[in-house]
Amino acid sequence: MANHSVPSMPICIQENISLKKFNTFRFDATARYLAIISTLDELRDATHWANYHAIPIKMVGEGSNLLVTEDVNALVLINRLSGLTLTERENDYLLTVAAGENWHKTVTYTVDNNMGGLENLALIPGSVGACPIQNIGAYGVEAGEFIDAIEVLDRETLTTKWLLKHECQFAYRDSRFKHDWATKYFILAVRFILNKHHEIKASYSGLSDLLPLEPTIKDVYKSVCQTRIKKLPDPNLIGNAGSFFKNPIVSQQQYDALLRIYPDLVAFPMKDNWKLAAGWLIEKAGWKGYKKDGVGVYEKQALCLVNHATDDGKKLMLLEQAIKQDINDKFNVELEREPIRLV
Numbered sequence: 001m002a003n004h005s006v007p008s009m010p011i012c013i014q015e016n017i018s019l020k021k022f023n024t025f026r027f028d029a030t031a032r033y034l035a036i037i038s039t040l041d042e043l044r045d046a047t048h049w050a051n052y053h054a055i056p057i058k059m060v061g062e063g064s065n066l067l068v069t070e071d072v073n074a075l076v077l078i079n080r081l082s083g084l085t086l087t088e089r090e091n092d093y094l095l096t097v098a099a100g101e102n103w104h105k106t107v108t109y110t111v112d113n114n115m116g117g118l119e120n121l122a123l124i125p126g127s128v129g130a131c132p133i134q135n136i137g138a139y140g141v142e143a144g145e146f147i148d149a150i151e152v153l154d155r156e157t158l159t160t161k162w163l164l165k166h167e168c169q170f171a172y173r174d175s176r177f178k179h180d181w182a183t184k185y186f187i188l189a190v191r192f193i194l195n196k197h198h199e200i201k202a203s204y205s206g207l208s209d210l211l212p213l214e215p216t217i218k219d220v221y222k223s224v225c226q227t228r229i230k231k232l233p234d235p236n237l238i239g240n241a242g243s244f245f246k247n248p249i250v251s252q253q254q255y256d257a258l259l260r261i262y263p264d265l266v267a268f269p270m271k272d273n274w275k276l277a278a279g280w281l282i283e284k285a286g287w288k289g290y291k292k293d294g295v296g297v298y299e300k301q302a303l304c305l306v307n308h309a310t311d312d313g314k315k316l317m318l319l320e321q322a323i324k325q326d327i328n329d330k331f332n333v334e335l336e337r338e339p340i341r342l343v
């Protein structure tokens with residue numbers, strides 16, 4: 001007979017917890033409920049309890065792509081599922097990694113074992129479980145290229161299943177997990193296919209200058225790490241979420257018009273369109289190094305907004321709006337935020 005008793009609150013759930021240490025911007029706000037999840041049973045129990053009481057659930061990894069601006073009247077789950085398995089096949093490796101594992105540690109593991117593919121994505125902060133959400137990318141490579149399948153928990157039925165890569169609709173900083181799957185699944189694990197005959201991608205500008213003529217996987221990894229350390233703010237020292245805006249995609253016509261006015265415009269060709277360097281637009285508009293109300297634009301990379309000294313994420317949203325408006329006024333280009341607001 002079905003059990004209709006009211007589920008009691010699982011012991012892993014705590015009440016009224018500060019989110020400051022759970023987001024790399026280090027903005028403060030309170031989660032009504034929060035649980036650190038280390039096992040599938042804990043995840044199922046917490047989800048069942050919240051579903052029963054109609055409490056919304058927010059899954060968080062390492063909080064490096066989150067914008068926290070206000071108290072969250074929900075159950076925040078911090079994913080710390082762990083484990084990694086490797087299967088060697090004739091032509092490739094299958095690497096299955098639990099969602100709560102650290103992304104950079106996973107990349108380092110593959111490089112240390114001479115498995116190619118993920119080396120261009122070294123030093124991106126965050127968890128493995130979040131890598132498919134926005135299909136993380138850097139230096140000409142995207143995680144989706146190496147994903148074979150993703151294990152998920154259905155939030156309603158509490159059953160698990162594997163979703164195949166072709167179902168995920170990976171695109172530039174995008175996937176179905178940001179759209180129709182946003183409230184449907186929790187990611188439990190990601191399976192990567194790493195081909196033994198891997199082609200090294202080292203031509204990306206800024207990377208190739210540091211590399212020998214025939215670079216190894218480890219050379220690329222080291223050069224990516226060096227470049228990132230030089231260019232990007234370390235979240236342990238200054239609050240940030242990496243690139244704050246996506247690179248906007250414009251038509252050939254709009255690109256031509258901009259190029260006539262700005263011959264130094266930085267843009268990357270796509271199949272039918274152009275991807276403009278959002279950092280170039282923001283720097284050109286004079287925002288680089290700007291500081292106000294404890295937030296600002298990083299002095300070495302205009303694409304990164306930073307938290308110098310405030311707990312209040314709303315200050316950053318005001319800066320975001322001011323930059324968006326200015327870029328629209330000056331270039332007739334709409335910027336879109338990359339980090340996801342936790343509400």
Ligand SMILES: Cc1cc2nc3c(=O)[nH]c(=O)nc-3n(C[C@H](O)[C@H](O)[C@H](O)COP(=O)(O)OP(=O)(O)OC[C@H]3O[C@@H](n4cnc5c(N)ncnc54)[C@H](O)[C@@H]3O)c2cc1C
Nearest residue numbers: 059061062063064065125126127129130136137187241242
């Ligand atoms: C200094 C710096 C540099 C960065 N550089 C890059 C870069 O080069 N390229 C790039 O693409 N990104 C970059 N980022 C952004 C960030 O590192 C990635 O988006 C990363 O994948 C976020 O991982 P996370 O675990 O911190 O996710 P979180 O910020 O915790 O979550 C991000 C989103 O994913 C969802 N989510 C997280 N885990 C799960 C799960 N298991 N199941 C379902 N949903 C989940 C959350 O609900 C949220 O919507 C950078 C960030 C920083 C701070």
